Amino acid sequence: MHHTITPESPVGIFDSGIGGLTVLKAVQAALPSERIIYFGDTARVPYGTKSQVTIRKYAADDTAILMRYQPKLIIVACNTVSALALDLVEKSSDSLPVIGVLKAGAEHAVKVTQNGRIGVIGTQATVGSNAYARAINQLNAEIQVVSQACPLFVPLAEEGFIDHPATRLIAEEYLAGIRSEGIDTLVLGCTHYPILRRVIARIMGPQIRIIDSAEAVALRTKTLLAESGLLNSSSKASTPHLLVSDLPQKFSQLYQLFMGSELPDVELVEV
Numbered sequence: 213m214h215h216t217i218t219p220e221s222p223v224g225i226f227d228s229g230i231g232g233l234t235v236l237k238a239v240q241a242a243l244p245s246e247r248i249i250y251f252g253d254t255a256r257v258p259y260g261t262k263s264q265v266t267i268r269k270y271a272a273d274d275t276a277i278l279m280r281y282q283p284k285l286i287i288v289a290c291n292t293v294s295a296l297a298l299d300l301v302e303k304s305s306d307s308l309p310v311i312g313v314l315k316a317g318a319e320h321a322v323k324v325t326q327n328g329r330i331g332v333i334g335t336q337a338t339v340g341s342n343a344y345a346r347a348i349n350q351l352n353a354e355i356q357v358v359s360q361a362c363p364l365f366v367p368l369a370e371e372g373f374i375d376h377p378a379t380r381l382i383a384e385e386y387l388a389g390i391r392s393e394g395i396d397t398l399v400l401g402c403t404h405y406p407i408l409r410r411v412i413a414r415i416m417g418p419q420i421r422i423i424d425s426a427e428a429v430a431l432r433t434k435t436l437l438a439e440s441g442l443l444n445s446s447s448k449a450s451t452p453h454l455l456v457s458d459l460p461q462k463f464s465q466l467y468q469l470f471m472g473s474e475l476p477d478v479e480l481v482e483v
């Protein structure tokens with residue numbers, strides 16, 4: 213059943229958990245008047261260590277939860293879902309526009325690289341799917357893509373180990389190989405990595421451009437809404453409506469780390 217879409221309809225964003233708040237933050241900065249519904253599947257996070265079958269099942273459930281709020285557009289903030297299940301989100305969302313972080317990040321990286329060598333870091337599932345390399349090579353078949361899974365970055369970011377010696381040590385270990393590949397651009401292909409951006413940038417060196425897909429997604433969202441006449445023209449800044457599937461209290465604490473701002477209410481939903 214189609215729902216009525218107006219400029220006042222909300223923008224739906226979902227992620228496997230807290231990480232997509234980096235995307236929410238960028239969307240809010242670019243589009244402060246939009247009403248945003250954010251769903252974080254905190255009961256089932258992480259997705260990045262799971263199989264494609266499981267990730268696709270979760271993605272369909274997450275989309276169904278957002279659809280209850282009759283959004284005008286869906287943003288898949290999770291790189292793992294963008295890599296392995298974007299088609300399913302599109303199918304489950306009644307022909308709404310769907311924007312995935314992966315494509316936005318890939319496009320941005322292709323624009324930025326000068327030597328045609330791009331590095332991508334992400335979860336095991338994202339890197340294993342090869343979806344970034346495919347998206348990049350669809351835009352430019354000549355570009356070489358080197359990728360590296362960095363699974364421990366997710367818990368480190370959630371622990372708030374931002375400028376911590378343990379994080380530096382693990383980052384050195386993960387990034388040593390990719391640093392010697394002659395890349396000039398590195399895509400942060402996971403929602404949590406922007407939190408660790410400084411450590412990553414320091415290890416990669418000043419000549420490497422770091423791409424944060426969150427900003428690319430926010431710009432893409434703005435363009436798409438403007439083109440379809442669906443920008444919310446309200447002059448009031450809107451607080452996001454936050455939904456999680458478990459531990460709303462913990463979400464509240466981590467919200468500070470990811471957003472650096474006051475906490476709105478968090479609602480518990482069942483998956």
Ligand code: DGL
Pocket residue numbers: 227228229231232257258259260261289290291292293334335338366401402403404
């Ligand atoms: N949100 C996931 C991603 O961007 C990272 C956390 C997880 O593994 O669920 O890939």
